[in-house]
Amino acid sequence: MYDVLIAIDDDEARATAQARAVADLPGAEADVTAHLCHVFTDNPEGASVNQLAAVRRAREALADAGVTVAHHEASGDPGPEIVAAADDVDADAICVSGRKRRPSGKAVFGSVTQDVILSSDRPVITVPKPTAE
Numbered sequence: 001m002y003d004v005l006i007a008i009d010d011d012e013a014r015a016t017a018q019a020r021a022v023a024d025l026p027g028a029e030a031d032v033t034a035h036l037c038h039v040f041t042d043n044p045e046g047a048s049v050n051q052l053a054a055v056r057r058a059r060e061a062l063a064d065a066g067v068t069v070a071h072h073e074a075s076g077d078p079g080p081e082i083v084a085a086a087d088d089v090d091a092d093a094i095c096v097s098g099r100k101r102r103p104s105g106k107a108v109f110g111s112v113t114q115d116v117i118l119s120s121d122r123p124v125i126t127v128p129k130p131t132a133e
Contacts, residue, residue, distance in 0.1 A: 001032075002032045002092050003033050003035060003089055003092050003093075004025070004033070004035065004093050004094070004125070005035045005037050005072070005086045005089055005091040005093075005095065006018050006019065006022060006034055006035065006094075007038075007039070007082045007085075007095065007096045007116065008037065008054050008055055009054065009112075010054055011054060012053055012054045014054070014097040014129050014130070015054035015055065015057050015097075016057045016058060016061050017128070017129065018095050018127045019034070019057070019058035019059075019061035020061055020065075021095060021125060022034050022095055022125075023061065023062055023064075028066075028067050029065060029066035032067050032068065033068045033069070033070055034068065035069075035070045035071070035072050035089045035091060036055050036059060036069060037073065037074065037085045038054075038073055039074045039075065039085075040074070040075045041076070041077075049073035055071070072085050078115075079112050079115030079119065080115070082096070082112070082116050083116060083119050083120045086122055092122070093122055093123045093124065093125055094116060094120055094122055094124045094125070095124075095125040095126075095127060096116055096117075096124060096126055096127070098113040098126060098128070098129065113126060
């Protein structure tokens, strides 16, 4: 069994792209569990990870591909919380997606993506934001 923590923010297109990337892993249908993780930085209404549209889209894409899905939520600073969530579920890899950057900003990843890459001892799969068609 292979566990992948998918760090999802509020962007539905990125979440769907991440889900498809994980679903495309070899043997994903039989051997992968995708842990959909959202880190709430501000949650006054007490929303749960299951209520987020981006998480629902990712879950639908994974379910369509036959991938097992679990949910994980946290609160706080996204970078460290994503790494901690990967530790909690003993993930084999973390999947993140960066934001589109201007040419001058492409030299570095987004701050959360960069934080996860630099502070995790697990492989990190980075999925680009899909371009509008």
